[in-house]
Amino acid sequence: MNKLTDEILNKYIDGELEPFELAEIKNEIEKNDEALARLKALRLVDSSLKQMEVEQAPISITEKVMKAISSASKAVKPKVSYFFVTIITLFSIGVLGIIVAAFKSIDNGNDQLTSVPYVDKAKELIGKNLIEFQNFFSNKNVLLMVSILTLILLITVYLTFEAHKNFKNKLNHYTR
Numbered sequence: 001m002n003k004l005t006d007e008i009l010n011k012y013i014d015g016e017l018e019p020f021e022l023a024e025i026k027n028e029i030e031k032n033d034e035a036l037a038r039l040k041a042l043r044l045v046d047s048s049l050k051q052m053e054v055e056q057a058p059i060s061i062t063e064k065v066m067k068a069i070s071s072a073s074k075a076v077k078p079k080v081s082y083f084f085v086t087i088i089t090l091f092s093i094g095v096l097g098i099i100v101a102a103f104k105s106i107d108n109g110n111d112q113l114t115s116v117p118y119v120d121k122a123k124e125l126i127g128k129n130l131i132e133f134q135n136f137f138s139n140k141n142v143l144l145m146v147s148i149l150t151l152i153l154l155i156t157v158y159l160t161f162e163a164h165k166n167f168k169n170k171l172n173h174y175t176r
Contacts, residue, residue, distance in 0.1 A: 004025065004028055004029075004032070004035045004038070006038070006042065008021075008025065009025075009035075009038060009039050009042050010042060010046075012025050012039070013039075013042060013043055013046050014046075079172075081168070084161075
């Protein structure tokens, strides 16, 4: 046995070793003064611990602690995040505004006297470039690239929201 650890010496003191291990340890202690000093120190600690009084824990301490933990966790109400609701609301208001503007421009298109010059310019520009725009997006490669980029964007947004949610949960967990 090359190395006597405190664990082995404690087993020696408690008498938990096999006879061949006892012989090896006795031989090592006789040869090594440092091991003998450590054994004496551990015996002193062992005898001191045996002489100490053992204090009993109060009755039903576990139940009391669990009740305190339970009541403390119920008292803290997590904050509700309105971030997602706000984004959906703003998006809905934007879509509604676009629909209202589209209906107004249709109504204004019927009456040429009230039409605004920038609306006419926009219609003319869209009319000229609409065929080129359609040809560009009818290309299969362009559609594939746009689809891939959209998928990547959606996955990125999802992972960002999940990471934010996990961060908030961890933050709330540590602030309780």
